[in-house]
Amino acid sequence: FEYNRCSVLGVEEVPQEETEKYGIVEADAIDEGLGRVRSIVEKPKPAAAPSCLAVVGRYILTPRIFDLLENTPRGAGGEIQLTDAIAALLLEEQVLAYQFKGVRYDCGSKLGYLKATIEYALQHEELSEEFRAYLNRRFCSTAGKVEKLDTKKRAG
Structure with missing residues (x-):
């Protein structure tokens, strides 16, 4: 964030069969471990996943996300989805994907x-x-x- 001054999503490569457990991004590489997000989709079926880069719950988001969340209609499960607000943010601002390095535990399981x-x-x-x-x-x-x-x- 300090360098690019934009939102950054922590991502991790997951096996294709696990894409339906995560928000998945499609990104263009701009540096090692860093990409410009082109799209984001919540829990796609493996055959429909744009990549295997899963958003792993690490976010640095610009303040604009709060206005977008307020105007985001309820999505999957009848909930307001952060993924939907990030997709809207992509239309206005650059969003980067940073490949997370280190140990991560999926506390959703x-x-x-x-x-x-x-x-x-x-x-x-x-x-x-x-x-x-x-x-x-x-x-x-x-x-x-x-x-x-x-x-x-x-x-x-």
């Missing part, structure tokens, strides 16, 4: 949410030691086997 929570606990200064001890008690004592937790016993 149960498994992704659990992975993010576990990673957070393992890295958190106040939780890490006790959480690692719990994991060692729970899993290492079973010779590497992950067994179903007896919910009648209190986990410690």
